[in-house]
Amino acid sequence: MKKVRITVKGRVQGVGFRYTTKMLADQLGITGTVKNEADGSVTIEAIGDSNVIDQFIEGVKGSPSPAGKVNDITITDDPNIQSRKNFDVVYS
Numbered sequence: 001m002k003k004v005r006i007t008v009k010g011r012v013q014g015v016g017f018r019y020t021t022k023m024l025a026d027q028l029g030i031t032g033t034v035k036n037e038a039d040g041s042v043t044i045e046a047i048g049d050s051n052v053i054d055q056f057i058e059g060v061k062g063s064p065s066p067a068g069k070v071n072d073i074t075i076t077d078d079p080n081i082q083s084r085k086n087f088d089v090v091y092s
Contacts, residue, residue, distance in 0.1 A: 001047055001048065001049065001083075002047070002048060002049065002050045002053045002077070003045070003046070003047050003077065003078055003079055003080075003081040004045075004046050004053060004057075004075055004076065004077055004078065004081075005043065005044070005045055005075075005076045005078045005081065006043070006044040006045075006046060006057065006060060006073060006074070006075050006076075007037075007041055007042075007043055007044075007073070007074040008041060008042045008043075008044065008060060008070055008072070008073050009040070009041045009070075009071050009072040009073075010063070010068065010069045010070045010071035010072065011067070011068050011069040011071075012040075012041065012042045012063070012065075012068050012069075012070065013036050013040055013042065015065045015067035015068040016065045016067060016068070017034075017042055017063065017064065017065045017068045018034045018035070018036065018042065018089045019065075019089065020064035020065040020068075021034045021042075021044060021060060021064050021065075022034060022087050022088070022089055023064065024056060024059045024060070024064045025046065025056060025087035026087055028048065028052050028055055028056050028059075029048060029052060030046050030047065030048040030052060030053070030056050030087055031046075031047045031048065031083070031084040031085060031086060031087050032044065032045040032046040032047050032081070032084060032087050032088075033045045033084070033087070033088050033089075033090045034087070034088075034089055034090065035089070035090035035091070035092055036092065044060065045078070045081045046087075047081060047083060047084065057073075057075060060073065061073055
């Protein structure tokens with residue numbers, strides 16, 4: 001299993017980005033979390049098979065939300081991400 005932390009910047013808050021990211025993750029069988037950050041970015045923790053994670057990242061790059069726009073994405077492998085059974089939207 002591959003575990004990645006993804007930071008997404010752009011028009012990614014207030015446009016349904018978290019919910020459409022969850023829909024994409026659910027379609028691909030990815031587990032993890034997505035949450036808004038105070039600086040306007042979104043942080044995603046994703047866990048799945050390597051090839052499926054790659055598909056998920058491509059979907060995030062193109063913005064799963066039609067109203068969203070991704071300007072920058074940072075992907076970091078993080079083996080310390082806690083395993084989960086689902087993909088959840090985190091409210092902070």
